[in-house]
Amino acid sequence: MSAGEDAGFLRLTLVEVRPETHDVKTFVFRPEGGVPAYEAGQSMTLRLTLDGETLFRTFSLASAPGRGDTIAMTIKAHAPGRATRWLHETLKVGDSIEGGSPRGRFTIASRQTERLALVSAGSGASPLMAMLRHLADTALESDIAWLHGARTPADMLFPGELAGLQRRMPNLRVAMVASRPEPGWFGFTGRLSRRLVSVALPDLGRREVFCCGPAGFMDEARLIHAAEGGRRELFHVEHFGAIAAPAPIAVAADAPAAGFAIRFGDKRFTARADETLLEAATRQAIVIPCGCASGMCGTCRVSLVEGEVAMQHNGGISLEEEAERYILACSSRPCSNVTIAL
Amino acid sequence: MIDRDHIARLLAQRREGFSLPQGFYLDEAMHEADVRAVFETEWLFACNACEIKKPGDYLTLEVGSNPVVILRDRDGQVRAFHNSCRHRGSRICGKEKGRATRLVCPYHQWVYELDGSLLNARQMPADFDRSDYGLKPAHVEVICGMIYLCLAETPPDLSRFRQAITPFIAPHQPDRTKVAFEMTLIEEANWKLIIENNRECYHCAANHPELLASLVEFALPDDPLGPAQFQELIARKTAKWDALGLPHAPADGGDEFRCIRLPFHEGALSFTMDGGPACTKLLGDFTDPDLGSVRMFRAPNNWNHFLADNIIHFRVLPLSAGRTSLRTTWLVHEDAVEGVDYDVNRLTEVWIATNEQDSDLASVNQRGIRSMAYRPGPYAPSEFMLTHFTNWYARQMEAFAGAPAPLRVAAE
Numbered sequence: 001m002s003a004g005e006d007a008g009f010l011r012l013t014l015v016e017v018r019p020e021t022h023d024v025k026t027f028v029f030r031p032e033g034g035v036p037a038y039e040a041g042q043s044m045t046l047r048l049t050l051d052g053e054t055l056f057r058t059f060s061l062a063s064a065p066g067r068g069d070t071i072a073m074t075i076k077a078h079a080p081g082r083a084t085r086w087l088h089e090t091l092k093v094g095d096s097i098e099g100g101s102p103r104g105r106f107t108i109a110s111r112q113t114e115r116l117a118l119v120s121a122g123s124g125a126s127p128l129m130a131m132l133r134h135l136a137d138t139a140l141e142s143d144i145a146w147l148h149g150a151r152t153p154a155d156m157l158f159p160g161e162l163a164g165l166q167r168r169m170p171n172l173r174v175a176m177v178a179s180r181p182e183p184g185w186f187g188f189t190g191r192l193s194r195r196l197v198s199v200a201l202p203d204l205g206r207r208e209v210f211c212c213g214p215a216g217f218m219d220e221a222r223l224i225h226a227a228e229g230g231r232r233e234l235f236h237v238e239h240f241g242a243i244a245a246p247a248p249i250a251v252a253a254d255a256p257a258a259g260f261a262i263r264f265g266d267k268r269f270t271a272r273a274d275e276t277l278l279e280a281a282t283r284q285a286i287v288i289p290c291g292c293a294s295g296m297c298g299t300c301r302v303s304l305v306e307g308e309v310a311m312q313h314n315g316g317i318s319l320e321e322e323a324e325r326y327i328l329a330c331s332s333r334p335c336s337n338v339t340i341a342l
Numbered sequence: 343m344i345d346r347d348h349i350a351r352l353l354a355q356r357r358e359g360f361s362l363p364q365g366f367y368l369d370e371a372m373h374e375a376d377v378r379a380v381f382e383t384e385w386l387f388a389c390n391a392c393e394i395k396k397p398g399d400y401l402t403l404e405v406g407s408n409p410v411v412i413l414r415d416r417d418g419q420v421r422a423f424h425n426s427c428r429h430r431g432s433r434i435c436g437k438e439k440g441r442a443t444r445l446v447c448p449y450h451q452w453v454y455e456l457d458g459s460l461l462n463a464r465q466m467p468a469d470f471d472r473s474d475y476g477l478k479p480a481h482v483e484v485i486c487g488m489i490y491l492c493l494a495e496t497p498p499d500l501s502r503f504r505q506a507i508t509p510f511i512a513p514h515q516p517d518r519t520k521v522a523f524e525m526t527l528i529e530e531a532n533w534k535l536i537i538e539n540n541r542e543c544y545h546c547a548a549n550h551p552e553l554l555a556s557l558v559e560f561a562l563p564d565d566p567l568g569p570a571q572f573q574e575l576i577a578r579k580t581a582k583w584d585a586l587g588l589p590h591a592p593a594d595g596g597d598e599f600r601c602i603r604l605p606f607h608e609g610a611l612s613f614t615m616d617g618g619p620a621c622t623k624l625l626g627d628f629t630d631p632d633l634g635s636v637r638m639f640r641a642p643n644n645w646n647h648f649l650a651d652n653i654i655h656f657r658v659l660p661l662s663a664g665r666t667s668l669r670t671t672w673l674v675h676e677d678a679v680e681g682v683d684y685d686v687n688r689l690t691e692v693w694i695a696t697n698e699q700d701s702d703l704a705s706v707n708q709r710g711i712r713s714m715a716y717r718p719g720p721y722a723p724s725e726f727m728l729t730h731f732t733n734w735y736a737r738q739m740e741a742f743a744g745a746p747a748p749l750r751v752a753a754e
Binding site for chain 1: 621622623624626627628629630631677678679682683
């Protein structure tokens with residue numbers, strides 16, 4: 001099956017690798033046929049072939065749109081992460097991989113106010129850097145508080161570039177927090193807490209927050225923003241399947257306990273009304289190509305040939321695609337017997 | 343004149359678990375005895391430390407006939423002085439609150455330092471020794487941002503109270519609060535009726551619709567009158583508070599005090615008309631808005647609620663046998679901004695309504711007690727805290743009056 005071509009994958013040629021820290025690198029790709037339209041903060045699903053196996057991984061774009069013919073992703077090599085280690089260790093300048101269309105609702109364009117806080121931990125800084133670079137290109141006077149946490153001073157991302165941006169952006173404030181400080185570190189230390197925020201970013205509750213980092217970090221940041229008086233709708237997070245699935249959809253009382261019959265090409269499986277098509281397929285060892293499993297990346301987009309589903313996604317599918325009866329298998333629960341196709 | 347034997351005889355008539363004999367509520371002489379036996383003897387809640395944050399900030403109150411000024415001195419210490427000039431006794435600070443560099447008597451301008459020492463007394467002879475004429479101090483203790491005052495020469499021990507309540511209250515970080523609103527209500531009832539009314543929620547269902555939108559009527563986690571849902575609610579909330587390290591099980595305060603954390607109704611977070619938050623900026627370092635309320639009471643004159651988003655203090659001071667002043671203060675995070683994080687009306691409307699309803703109930707109670715038919719009546723099991731309070735009160739009065747001794751000549 002060639003799901004990739006159907007889902008509009010692009011060929012990406014690696015043109016530059018920039019080390020950021022000891023385990024974080026920025027990969028600069030040139031997409032064949034030009035850079036697809038995207039918004040600062042969006043992400044892209046990469047299709048990687050490792051030892052004959054196809055893996056889908058979603059990463060934020062760290063580059064700002066409208067800058068030349070390349071895109072960039074700042075990626076940390078996770079110790080247990082096969083794909084990220086392969087990117088770091090095996091992928092060489094000149095090699096190419098495939099990437100899907102940029103997607104996601106976590107964009108600077110979605111902001112509702114003008115006082116921003118860009119809050120990140122670790123490589124979660126990547127989409128926020130895209131936003132900051134975009135604001136540097138389009139609105140130098142923006143009122144922005146940058147708060148970034150990392151383990152050691154050497155793990156801090158983008159210190160040099162932030163210093164350069166501060167020279168150009170009069171209302172950019174930067175605070176860095178090291179959980180394991182070392183001699184010579186003059187920034188903040190510790191972990192994210194209200195007490196830390198009260199000194200590092202005292203007006204957090206008055207700002208619209210874009211936050212990206214590990215799930216626990218983002219949960220804590222959301223609670224702190226709310227506890228500082230921030231409005232929930234002014235807190236945005238990026239997440240790639242690490243976070244709880246969308247709120248469960250109420251299951252109809254008359255749904256058959258055994259589940260609905262699902263046809264997928266020449267395969268057949270059953271799906272209960274309380275599970276997604278992707279969960280049901282995976283449970284029965286049927287492969288639907290997928291990435292984030294949280295309705296963001298669009299990799300598991302399939303065509304709904306027959307039947308009804310209830311879909312609750314996270315921006316991984318466009319209104320046009322929905323109108324053309326495409327669904328995301330990870331975000332759709334069956335309401336009847338269903339036939340889907342790639 | 344205070345007839346100690348009369349008090350001892352009335353105490354002898356008292357039945358535990360019953361309301362007090364009529365004289366305790368109505369007699370002006372008994373009011374005088376209450377002031378002597380309780381209010382000039384015990385620790386009283388006076389005000390909040392956050393009301394006098396800076397050196398020179400002061401607040402005044404009257405305990406019986408004693409004007410008192412509480413202030414913060416130049417070193418940041420909270421001090422209390424009798425607000426009476428050592429020249430000829432004039433009251434010095436006339437305002438309820440203010441800031442002063444020095445305390446200056448308005449009559450002949452004797453000048454006192456914030457530590458009470460007399461700095462200057464003009465027209466007094468050269469050999470006048472000012473060091474003999476400093477302001478008379480009173481004892482103060484600050485416990486979790488609450489200033490307690492004692493006018494006795496030798497104050498009772500507060501350490502058990504301090505130790506028991508600190509773990510409950512310290513996480514709310516009262517030192518980082520400010521007064522969002524204060525209000526003083528003059529109630530037409532004896533102070534003990536105000537306390538008795540506060541110590542039970544038997545009356546709540548019929549009288550406090552605003553309060554009951556959020557408050558659960560049950561006073562103990564295992565209240566036998568509580569429905570099964572209440573037990574389930576308690577179990578769920580206390581498990582969460584345990585995980586947050588916040589104490590909730592009732593402290594052992596005997597008759598002297600009570601401290602417990604209890605949940606609001608399911609879904610309610612604060613004392614508001616709809617149970618929603620009263621202040622979006624939470625106190626201290628809290629990130630969870632659902633902490634129920636720490637309900638703390640201390641005999642004789644103070645009850646409190648400590649929530650995730652605000653703190654409410656209630657201070658009772660007797661004015662006469664039939665009049666009492668109730669001061670209520672609402673505290674929010676010191677950086678909370680009115681109109682942004684909180685709305686004063688939303689913050690206060692439930693307890694303003696409740697205070698007024700309670701004031702009416704107490705005055706009606708007072709009027710009924712005047713009846714020649716009044717006899718002490720029995721407390722319901724849910725009124726167990728009234729038994730605690732009246733036992734505490736009776737002990738204070740016994741200590742004051744001495745044992746009933748019909749043959750003894752009155753002391754004064």
